[in-house]
Amino acid sequence: MAKRGFYFGSDSIIENIVVFDDDEALTSSQKFEEDVSGVAEIGKYFDVAQNSVYFLTSPINGWVLNTTTWEYEPPTPNPSTELNFYDWDESSESWSLTETRNTVDEEWQVV
């Protein structure tokens, strides 16, 4: 049997995601993914104190780290409706109305 895991450098950045033997004796720089929170990926940070993996910086300006899923999310839910579509605006770090329509049968119009 095998288990998915990862190993990280002295800076705690994940260098590779790998397949260990399930009974493998891991070194201090190796972890089984099932023993930590979050999905391991090359380039993510392994937080020893939180025992979790996540990117150190948000890929999108203004998004915040969800410390349950360890993924970045907008600080407020997307307010889009069937008639108004919002995109995240990284410069203002807020939702911005980008397309609209009067009924659901109409085509979207760029604002």
Added chain:
Amino acid sequence: MTVTSLDNFGHASGAISMSELRTYYGRSGAVSLSGSLSGSSSSVPSSLPSSGSTISISNFRSKNRILKKKGTTETKSSGSSWTPAQSGCVQYHVYVVGGGGSGGGHSTDSGREKVASGGAAGGTAYRRYSVQDHSITSASISIGSGAAGVSYPASSGYVISGRNGGMTTFNPNGSGATISALGGSRGFGGRQGTVGQNITSTSPVIAASNTTTQSGWGICAGSEGGSGVSGESNYTGGYGPGLSKGSDQSGATGGGSPNLGSGGKNGIEVSQSGYALGSTTAAPTKPSEWGSNVSATFRGGAGVQHSSGAAGASNGGGNYGAGSGGSASESGAGSTGNGSSGAIFITYYEINT
């Protein structure tokens, strides 16, 4: 296929003795240049003077040994170390294959296109190692994991990129070179990149990202196959092609299949009204030296799309090194399968006595 050794008699200069010849060619007891070492009946070594001609010790200089496969090709798919499964070998032929990437996901509503590309296959590196010259008795290895798939909710406009596969490495003790195979890249959803765009670790967007880079709902970048590093031969894996759709169309592409020396295979596009699961990506041709010892398919997973509903899950990559398909829905949820993990394949050779 005739396989010959890489080394040259163990030393390139100095006198050669009969006992040394005997050991080198794996013989025991009495040997003679015109008899057991003539090459005429034993095929050891290659390229000696033709039958009937005089043979001298100097004819053995710069001649390679003819080898034969010993046992079966070994598949190593987990763990951090390797030791030879066969003893008495003079050469190992090693393929390393990186982990496959996972496809992207996209959900939009009526009136908008929905597209997603499959993840790419891992790269492949191939190298022959001389047991004698490289003093190999073991190796540190890493088996690149397949990328985890991603999921997306029903939405009027939600996109998420896939994830990247891990790197596979074979690092022998002794003096042999380390070879590596990079994982296949992630696939993308609509508004993430453009068709034909070069893929880096951050471009057009990072793994599992909701970021968009352009306004074309029906346009997405394709993934990029991993490459081999420091092999005698290095191969780039197949990929999930990008898409460019208009007029409220939908589409997805499958994941790539790795290149095992005869070409990688790219994912197949599926695009039609209603629900459709695409075809599994073609299987790559395996190295002939593996014979029938490796039954894995190496096939990329199919993409899935629905022009007016939830597409659901795409297929994962088949072992080993293959990418998963993309998933695109209209106002419906979906997910992408996992890329398949990488592996190392070792074929053992002994002297053909």
